[in-house]
Amino acid sequence: MHPGKFEDLDQYELEHPRRPGKPLPGKLFLKDHLDLSGMQVSLGKMPAGKAVPFLHKHKTNEELYIFVRGKGQIQIDGEVIDVEEGTSVRIAPNGERAWRNTGTEDLYCIVIQAKENSLTQDTFDDGIPCDNQPNWPA
Numbered sequence: 001m002h003p004g005k006f007e008d009l010d011q012y013e014l015e016h017p018r019r020p021g022k023p024l025p026g027k028l029f030l031k032d033h034l035d036l037s038g039m040q041v042s043l044g045k046m047p048a049g050k051a052v053p054f055l056h057k058h059k060t061n062e063e064l065y066i067f068v069r070g071k072g073q074i075q076i077d078g079e080v081i082d083v084e085e086g087t088s089v090r091i092a093p094n095g096e097r098a099w100r101n102t103g104t105e106d107l108y109c110i111v112i113q114a115k116e117n118s119l120t121q122d123t124f125d126d127g128i129p130c131d132n133q134p135n136w137p138a
């Protein structure tokens, strides 16, 4: 999938079923596009001075917010954390959250959502070296 540059994420919007008629621009969910089966991932863009206008939490999924550019804040259960490029924040399902842009440029983040406590193995426990070598075209 090639959804375009982060700066062009405005072309996508979140149509929340519980917020009809109030689309949130700059949000693209990837699960259905990529047939993801164990996680939901979204790409987000927040223009300068803008904020997610509501708090939300989850039933069973934890979320990882990875900020890739810009400056802003994320609020979790009333605690406000400054974020910038590289900031990675894990939020338990029940945490009430929202984020905003406090900078002068766009703020971009990647949000990964997966069932809390569902990971049974990772990285070197799950990865298996292959006998073949990469075969790149010349």
Ligand code: ZN
Pocket (backbone or CB within 6 Å): 056, 057, 058, 063, 113
């Ligand atoms: Zn969420």
